[in-house]
Amino acid sequence: MSAAFFYALAGAGLFSIGLHALLAHRHLLRKILAINVMGSGVFLVLAAMATRNGIAIPDPVPHAMIITGIVVAVAATALALVLMLKLTAETGQAVLPGRKKEDNP
């Protein structure tokens, strides 16, 4: 088993953990963390697959795409955090509205 495939499996695992947290958690900050973990999983699969043929110099195109992805992720995270803070200022809670009161933890 090559290390590349092992890391790619870890990437698929990260994506799944992140997706579960995104669906299961109510708190928006946790959802933002979850999306970031999902993104890291995708990047890990991309980078691992760039080295899977075992040659010393990996494919630079996925690496460039990952760097682009990391910057887009931080931009999206910053905007999401501001929206979360605005929602908290309006409703007093960092959860999406539209649920029953007793659901709130």
Next chain:
Amino acid sequence: METLIAGAIDVALALAVVGLAWGALASADLFKAIVLFVAFGLVMALVWVRLNAPDVALAEAAIGAGVTGALLLAAYAKLRAASPDANVARAGGMRGIGSISIRILILLLAAALGCAVWTLPSDYAGLGKEVAANIDRSGVSNPVTAVLLNFRGYDTLLEVMVLLLALMGTWSVGATAPQRETAPGPVLDSLSRLLAPLLILVAAYLLWVGAHAPGGAFQAGAVLAAAGVMLLLSGWRLPAALAALPLRLALAAGPATFLLLAVITVLLEGRLLQLPPLWAGRLILIIETTATISIGATLIALFLGAPPGKEDRQ
């Protein structure tokens, strides 16, 4: 023996990233979750090194762990100020049948993803050869920089636009809870005086070295942003004279230069961002320098949240 040690390191790193991600997402304490997430980003940087992606490792350490961590912690502090019981929100949300069915679906999805990844053929050619064949015409010798700024320059053009858009969105949402003013301790105060010039120097080095070694505009911009965030944390404020037009010029310099070059290349060469090989090196340096300034300024502005000068007026 060496392959055994390398294999052990790979296994340990992969288990560490999955474990840290799990810990960050399952932790009942939000603050702990954020700290674990930053640790996750740093271990990811080590994984990038193991995968022969030093450019990505630098970007992850500076942006993924550094700037994202600062943004998360700043948002957490504001969240605590806005609703003190925000942290009580427990890890679990959904209960009962919904939770179980989601878990089963996610497990199925994870198995399918793992299967899909595992069965990919390992005789994969990729675009490494094409990049290597054309690198002499790109103006730089670092293949990742060549792809980012020349071969797939349109990706990067869109990326700096996304950063600017995120800031415009942040500013238009309006100021949220004000940042709590705390006087910096003597350690932070003297450390930031020492580190700020050093960080600016490191940013300039990363920018310059990106042409032929790991580094580049995004890593340099993130280090610049780190210097700015540290200065902001130790009580520095942007002088009012710089807050209006000069700040906006710094934010727009990178995207504007990039866009101008895109228009010129379409008019002269007939293709978007097709850099003439003779000029490519210089053009890339110009784009990267302005982009570094804009990325640094944008990330600092994202950390501040509201436009400088407006955050006090609540």
